[in-house]
Structure formats: structure tokens, C-alpha cells
Amino acid sequence: MRRSGPPGSAGDRHWRGSARLALSCALLFCALSLLVDWDAGSLTPLRALLWTALSSAVGTVLLPHRVSAGPGWLAVRTPWRRHMIRTDALAAVRQYDGPSSHLVLRDVYGHRLELDPRILTANPLLWHELDTGVHRSLARGTLRQGAEVLEQLGHDIDEETVQAVLRASGLS
Incomplete structure (x- = not known):
């Protein structure tokens, strides 16, 4: 691959x-x-x-947006440009619900990124990179708004993962 x-x-x-x-x-x-x-x-x-x-x-x-992540960063590539934020320097996170639910992440450098939370749910490695960056942001004190949004998203992802494991094992 x-x-x-x-x-x-x-x-x-x-x-x-x-x-x-x-x-x-x-x-x-x-x-x-x-x-x-x-x-x-x-x-x-x-x-x-x-x-x-x-x-x-x-x-x-x-054409769907292409999402990638690495140590300390998260990027979304659209057909026209690439948006990138520093996950280890997050300043704010907001979640907008409705017909097209999405997360809006901002870092301390003024960069902004919009992301469908279902992408994080379907890709544990992306979620892990974002979650690691969020913990660093919290430790540094830069994330002042929206930590509870990501915490709730983490619980939802964990719950969905448990349900998938139970379904795969035939226990559910």
C-alpha cells in the first residue's frame, strides 16, 4: 500500500x-x-x-477531501488547496451539528481547518494523532475552548469501536 x-x-x-x-x-x-x-x-x-x-x-x-495526520499536525486537502493545523498547539475546537456535522479546529497560529468527525471515527490512526496533539495542547495550556467536544468525540469513537469488536466476535 x-x-x-x-x-x-x-x-x-x-x-x-x-x-x-x-x-x-x-x-x-x-x-x-x-x-x-x-x-x-x-x-x-x-x-x-x-x-x-x-x-x-x-x-x-x-471528490472527497483527503485527510492526513502526523506527529503534531493534521491536514485536509481539497481539490483547490491544503489546510493544515498544528494539533500540539490547538487554541479552539467547535462542533457544528446538523445535516452536515463538522468540527472546526483552530491553532494558535491562526490556521483553521474543517473536518467531518465521521472521518476520525472511521480511521483510528487519524484519531490517535489528533488525540495525542490535543493532550499536548492541554499540557501546554493552549487549548482553551472545546476540550470537552473532543473528549465526547473520543468517547463516541471508543463506544463505536467496542460495538464493532462485539459484532465481529458475534457477542452482540
């Missing part, structure tokens, strides 16, 4: 499958739109280019 980050970093182990699904949807959309336009007899080179560009936009929108 190839790694895309620096040595010692952890990444989202489900990203490749999600990216493959997003690109498959974009290709299917392109093929179907070209086929329908061709069947209607209105397909021209300009319209084919338009459908291809629109399919590329669909693929870009559906």
Missing part, C-alpha cells in the same frame, strides 16, 4: 474508494449525457466539450 504523505503519517483509509466512486459517477454522467445528446441527434463537438466540462465539475465537487 503506497502512502501519499510523509513517513510516519496516517491517512484516511477509505479515501481511495470514495474518490473512485466520485470519479465513476462523473464518468457515468458524462457517458449518459453524451449518449442522450447523441440519440437526440443534437450532439456537436461544442456540446460534447460542454458535457465533458460539466462532468469534470461534477467529479471535482464529489
Whole structure:
């Protein structure tokens, strides 16, 4: 298995499958739109280019963010840029619930990062790197807001892990 980050970093182990699904949807959309336009007899080179560009936009929108973490840092790469924070120098953590629940993490250097908490739940190595950084931030006294949010998230992740172990062992 190839790694895309620096040595010692952890990444989202489900990203490749999600990216493959997003690109498959974009290709299917392109093929179907070209086929329908061709069947209607209105397909021209300009319209084919338009459908291809629109399919590329669909693929870009559906492409999931790539999350990676290492000792003291957490990064989220979008199709347009990379957001990175220092987990060992966190200043604030907020969780927003609703249709698209997400965590907002800020470090003392002013960097900001948004992250879906389900990614941390599905990737124990990412959670471990973040949790280690949070403990360092607490020890240094930089994390002044949101420690309870991460503590609750840690309990949720632990509970889900226990349930998964029980299901796998047939005890649940």
C-alpha cells in the first residue's frame, strides 16, 4: 500500500474508494449525457466539450477531501488547496451539528481547518494523532475552548469501536 504523505503519517483509509466512486459517477454522467445528446441527434463537438466540462465539475465537487495526520499536525486537502493545523498547539475546537456535522479546529497560529468527525471515527490512526496533539495542547495550556467536544468525540469513537469488536466476535 503506497502512502501519499510523509513517513510516519496516517491517512484516511477509505479515501481511495470514495474518490473512485466520485470519479465513476462523473464518468457515468458524462457517458449518459453524451449518449442522450447523441440519440437526440443534437450532439456537436461544442456540446460534447460542454458535457465533458460539466462532468469534470461534477467529479471535482464529489471528490472527497483527503485527510492526513502526523506527529503534531493534521491536514485536509481539497481539490483547490491544503489546510493544515498544528494539533500540539490547538487554541479552539467547535462542533457544528446538523445535516452536515463538522468540527472546526483552530491553532494558535491562526490556521483553521474543517473536518467531518465521521472521518476520525472511521480511521483510528487519524484519531490517535489528533488525540495525542490535543493532550499536548492541554499540557501546554493552549487549548482553551472545546476540550470537552473532543473528549465526547473520543468517547463516541471508543463506544463505536467496542460495538464493532462485539459484532465481529458475534457477542452482540
